[in-house]
Amino acid sequence: MYEQLKKSLQEHVTLSDKEWELCKHSFRPKRMLKRQFLLQEGDVCRELAFVEKGALYSYSLDMSGNKRVIRFAFEGWWMANLQSFFTGKPTRLNIEVLEDSELLILDRKNHEMLLEQVPPYERYHRIIVQNAYVALQRRVENALGLTAEEKYERLIAESPAFLNRVPQHLIASYIGVSPETLSRVRGSYNR
Amino acid sequence: MSITKQTVAILGAGGSMGSAIAKSIAGGNYRLLLFDSDPKQLGELSQQIRDKHPEADTHFMSCPHETSWEADIIILAVPHEVEKELTDKIRDVATQKVVISIANPVDEDFEKLTTRPDTSAAEELQEWLPHSKVIKAFNTTFAADFEQPVIDGKQTDAFIAGDDEEALIIVSELVETAGFNPIIAGDLTVSGTLERMQLLLIQLTIKNNYKWHAGWKILH
């Protein structure tokens, strides 16, 4: 139930057994099924979710109710709406379960307790947020001023095999092209 | 109230209290997971919920561990003496979750509590689930009160006790959805008082024949 979390922490920091126990007991293990919501638009994001197994995605809805995918999270990744988490303002995003998932959820109070009491966790969190910032910046760069072909090529080059698990219409939404365009681009790319 | 649905597990959902709670919150913004060690007990409940709340998001479960794993809030609607073996089955998936203790640990003759005077059923439950957020609630209301929470023109009070601020708010919302007036009475050590209040109400109910439809109300 905690393998991925332990692995993720160990990739970046070293924890004593006692620190690991404290971390472990701070998370709420939650199994969720496909199409359930971890967070819905209008609520404040008060928790950080770590994916032990399965997949989540976050998106906003445009005026006509179309999903605009912000990001995906697969096993070993974190998911939250950090903007709402840090500002305490209601989120405009939805976080939905893409595949039946096993999550470890950390609320703000425990997150802050860990930052204070487990110095390696603070370091780990800093690295995770740093990486998220870099990824976000790349995503903004990719979104602005690339052709559909270039966007798709970058996606293939940068994103791991996980993307095989995502339906095409969500990939199209993620890179900001219509499903028809994606299908055309994929056709010419595969040739 | 949050927009995102919370998942509530009721273990012992076929009993008087379990089914009363299930019916009373089925119309709220909750996904209900119902478990009973005797699934036959749930047959009627399913129909009753559907009749009253066709839109209810209710699921019947076959394993207390799975049920608790999917839940945000776990209600143990079983006798206190059964709670210990149940907590052994769910402990690893109850970490950091709100666990509601509704138990009144009264003896067979309704003469006294079976717990030591310096503790309570809720505090014992907290010892058995050291990483969960145990909250005392729903113990000062009879099962019949859920059908009619307004008695003699007054909305019955329902007392809540616990140590975690956010969990107390979550449970207050649940109690309100069930139709009662929630009153946060204090931290978990207040549970002993709440359990003794109900022992007294049981004794008076028997003596004065309140027909198991009675409750507490603070007048002020």
Ligand SMILES: NC(=O)c1ccc[n+]([C@@H]2O[C@H](COP(=O)([O-])OP(=O)(O)OC[C@H]3O[C@@H](n4cnc5c(N)ncnc54)[C@H](OP(=O)(O)O)[C@@H]3O)[C@@H](O)[C@H]2O)c1
């Ligand atoms: N009744 C009230 O008005 C009232 C008011 C406040 C608080 N309470 C408290 O609520 C709790 C439940 O009381 P109740 O009146 O609802 O009792 P109940 O109608 O007898 O129901 C008890 C439930 O516990 C389950 N159970 C009993 N022994 C079990 C075991 N060994 N393993 C697993 N499950 C077991 C039963 O399952 P089966 O279906 O398999 O028998 C049933 O679902 C008690 O702690 C009581 O103090 C009751």
